[in-house]
Amino acid sequence: MKVGVVTFPGSLDDADARRAVTLAGGEAVALWHADADLKGVDAVVLPGGFSYGDYLRCGAIARFAPVMTEVVRGAEGGLPVLGICNGFQVLCESHLLPGALVRNDHQKFICRDQRLRVETTATVWTSDFTEGQEITVPLKNGEGGFVADEATLDRLEGEGRVVFRYLDVNPNGSLRDIAGISNERGNVVGLMPHPEHAVEELFGPGLDGLGLFTSVLKAGLEAIA
Amino acid sequence: MGRVVIDVMPKPEILDPQGKAVVGALPRLGFDLFTSVRQGRRFELEVEGDVTPEVLAQARQAAEKLLSNPVIEDVVSVRDAAGAPEASA
Amino acid sequence: MGRVVIDVMPKPEILDPQGKAVVGALPRLGFDLFTSVRQGRRFELEVEGDVTPEVLAQARQAAEKLLSNPVIEDVVSVRDAAGAPEASA
Amino acid sequence: MSTGVSTLDTVEKAAGTPEHPQPWSELGLKADEYERIREILQRRPTGAELAMYSVMWSEHCSYKSSKVHLRTFGDHVTDAMKEHLMVGIGENAGVVDIGQGWAVTFKVESHNHPSYIEPYQGAATGVGGIIRDIMAMGARPIAVMDSLRFGAIDHPDTARVVPGVVSGVGGYGNCIGLPNIGGEVVFDPTYQGNPLVNALCVGAMKHEDLHLANARGVGNLVVLFGARTGGDGIGGVSVLASETFDATGPSKRPAVQVGDPFQEKVLIECCLELFQAGLVEGIQDLGGAGLSCATSELASAGDGGMLIHLDRVPLRDPSLSPEEILMSESQERMMAVVTPANVEAFLAVTAKWDVEAAVLGEVTDGDHLVVQWHGETVVDVPPRTVAHDGPVYQRPYARPQSQDALQADTPDALPRPGSDEELRATLLRMVGSPNLSSRAWVTDQYDRYVMGGTALATPDDAGVVRVDEETNLGVALSLDGNGRFARLDPRTGAALALAEAYRNVAASGAKPLAVTDCLNFGSPEDPGVMWQFAEAVQGLALACEELGVPVTGGNVSLYNQTGDDGLNSAILPTPVIGVLGVLDDVRRRTPSGWKDAGQNVYLLGT
C-alpha cells in the first residue's frame, strides 16, 4: 500500500512521516506541493512543519498549493488523509475539518511528551487502537489551541468525531482538551501531537504513534481483500 | 503609487490569547484604564497606480480568501490608505 | 463604552518576512495587482467610559512601551475607534 | 567624468584625487591601517574599497588581536590528533571523519551584542548564521545547541533579554527544523549589559560531498542566491553613504537584522539539491561583512581574480549605494561558483525552490577582485589583502595585580552548614538557585524531536543524534563553560571547560574526536583582559593536546564589556567549549541518571 507524504516549502517532519509509514510496513511516496498529482497513492499524510513560514496563519498559504486541490478532491471521495500539526492546520484552513488552531494560550512554543486518550477507533487512522487507549507521543507547537464555536464542538462530541484528547495537562488551551478530530466519514483525521515521532525505540517516547500508520495500512488491505 | 489597508480582527466570540496576554500585562505596567484588548492584523498592500474600485474589489477578495480565516476572523475594513473607505461591500 | 484602535507596523527598512510570504502567495491565487505587502498588528482596547484625551495619552504610552518593539516597529496610529484621530502627539 | 554619476567614487576618480578626505576613523580604522591601505593600492581607496577594508580588518572579521594567540592551537596539534581531521582551522568550519564514509562539521559562534540590542532577532539571526556556516561546507545541518549567559535574574533588564533570547533561539531553530540537543543557561551580574548568546550547529555529509569556499576556474560564474539585499547591519558605513549621496541623503538604515527562518530552510534544501546534482564548484555563506567578505574570501582562496557587477544584486531597498550593498549583512544569502555549463541547471534548482538567484560576475585570469557599478569600477584590489593579510596586533598583556588577592580568597572562609537543619536549608537554596534549577522552562520551548534522529537531549549532559539511519552511526555533543573558574585562573578554567564537555561526551558512550570553542572576553585593549585571553588559549591548547583532541574551529568575541573600567566592567572571561564524539550505534548511548531501583552506584575517578 502506498502512502503519500506531501512536502511543502517549510515542511519539517516530512521525512519522519515517510519513515513512520515505512516502519509500519507501507510504501512511502514523496509528493511535491507544486504537482497536482497524487501519484496513485492510497492515502496521504500532510506532515508537520512551518509551511511558507506560517507567517500569515498556519497552513493558510499551503492550502492553496496545487497538490491540495487533489488532496481535497480525494478526501471528499473517501481517500484517507492524516494531518499532523501543520498538516492539521492545513486541513482546517482547507475546510476539510471544522474549527481552527490559534496561538497557544501561554504564548510560547511547547515541546513535551504528551499523554493522549484515543477517543474513537471508528476512523481509518485509529482502527488499530482500542477505544480509550492511553498513548504518549511528542507534542511540539506554537499555535496548537483548537477552537470552534460551541455548536461545532457539540456536534463533534455528539458524532464521536473527537479522536484524541489531551490527558494530564492541556498544553495549549485547546477547547474541551481536544487534540485531534475527524470528518464525518472518518477518513480525514487531524491532530496536533506528532505520532510519527513515536515509532522507533530510543528515538522518541515509545512506539505509541505507530498505531495510526498500521491502522491505515490495515484499512487499505481490507479494502483490497 | 497607491496603498490599500486591510484590517482583520479575531471574531468577538473566539478566544484571543494574544489580546488576553496584553490585557493581563497592561496593569502591571501601570496602564489601568483598559478593560479588554483584542489583537488583529493590519495589512498594507501597494499597487502601481491609483487605488481604483477594481483594486479595492481585488483587495477585498484577497482579504476574504487568503488574509483572513472566516472561522475565527472578520475582515473589518478594506480601504484606500488615503482615507476613503471601501466603495461598498 | 469607548474603544481605542492602535496600529503597529514593521519599520519600512526592516525585513518583513510575513509580508514577503503574502506577496508571494497572492499572484498564485490570481491577485496580480499588488506589488508589495506589509503585515502589522492592530489592537482594539476598550475602556469603561468615553475615549478622553487622557485615555488616548495612556494608549499611546502603552503602544510605545508594550504593544510595539521600537527597534523594529513603528506605532503608526493611536485613535478613537469612532474615527477621530489622536489629539496630538 | 560623466555628470550623471558624479557622486560615484570610482577607482579612476580616486587616483585623481589623492587628497580627498576620507572618514576612515569613523569606520574604525587606525591611522596606520589607513596608510597601509593606501600603500597596498598605491592610491587612496575608493569609498567602496574603504568600506571593504574597514569591515574586513575589524576585530570581528580579522581576529587582529587574537590571531597571534590562536596559532597556539596549531602548535599543539600532533599528527595523531589530525588522524580524523579532514579540514582544520581556517575554513568555515572544521570537518571530522567519523567513519563509514561519513564526515561531520560543527562550530560554535557568538551573537552577543546584537542579542542585547534586540534579543529575539539577535538570537534568531545568531542561530541562522552558524547554520549557514555548516551548509557552506556541503553538509546537511542536523542539530543545534545554545549556550546562554545573562545578568542577575532579578534585574529588570534580565526580564527583557531572557525571554527574547530564548524564544529567538527557539523560533529560528524550530521553524527551520533542527533539533536542539543541549546547551547552558547561566546567570551572573557581569553579563548584565552584555549577555552571551553562543550557538552551535553540527552537520553531516558523505566524504565526497565536502565543499570548500574558493573561486577556481577562469570563466566560472559567481552566483548570489537567497534573500534580497537590504540595508541591514550597515549602520557604520552610512558615513560613507552620506558622502556619496546628495542632500536628500539615504533613507534610514536599520540597526538590527530580522531573520527569516523559512527562507533559510528553503535555502538548505536548495543547497543540498545543488550539491547532490554536482552543480557547485565552490560555495560561501554570507554573514558578517556580507558581500565584502564573501567575494574577497572566495577570490583570495581561489586561483585567479574575480569580476563582480554589483548592480546585478537583487535589492530589497533600491536606494542602497554600492558601499552599502558591499557591507549589507542581510541574512539568508549564499554565494556559489558555478561552471557556465551548469548555470542553467543551477538556476532551475533555485527556481524550483523559489529562491532568487543572480549571476553577479565571473572568475577572471587576473589576480584582482574588481567590482563594477553600472560599468564603472569602484573596487580593484588584491583580494588577499582584504581577506587574509589584515593587520595583526601584539597587544600588551599582563597578569593583573588583583589576581593574587582573588586567588588568596579561598572558599575556606565561607561558612559551612553545621547542623542537619542548615544542611537541608543549604541544599534547598542550591536546588532553587537560578544556576542550578531545572532548565525545562528553556528546553520545553525547543523542538528536540524534529528529524527523528535524537537519541539524547535534555536533561542529559550530552546531546546525541543519528547521522546514518541504516547503521545508526551518530555523534554526541556537549557545550560547556564556567566563567567563574576562568576568572579565578583562566588557564585552568579553560582546561576545565574542555574537561567537562569531554566527560559529558565520553559518559554518553561516545569517543570524543574534536573541539570547537567560542572565546568570549572583554576588551583586548585592556592588558588584564588580554592576559586572561592568552592564558585561556594556552590552557585550552595544552588540555587538547593532553586529551588528544584538536580544536577544529571556533569564534572569538571581544569587547564584551559595559564600560571602560578594565576588568571591573568586563564580563567574566568565558571560554565556551564544544566537544564532538562519535558512536558507532547511537542506540547504545548511555543516558544519565539511574532508572531502576536496586542498581549499584559507583563513583569513579578521584
Ligand SMILES: Nc1ncnc2c1ncn2[C@@H]1O[C@H](COP(=O)(O)OP(=O)(O)O)[C@@H](O)[C@H]1O
Ligand atoms: N540554553 C539551552 N539550550 C538547550 N538546552 C539546554 C540549555 N540550557 C540547558 N540545557 C539542557 O538542559 C539540561 C540541564 O542543563 P544543566 O542544568 O545546565 O545541566 P548540568 O548542570 O548537568 O550541565 C541539559 O540537558 C542541557 O543540555
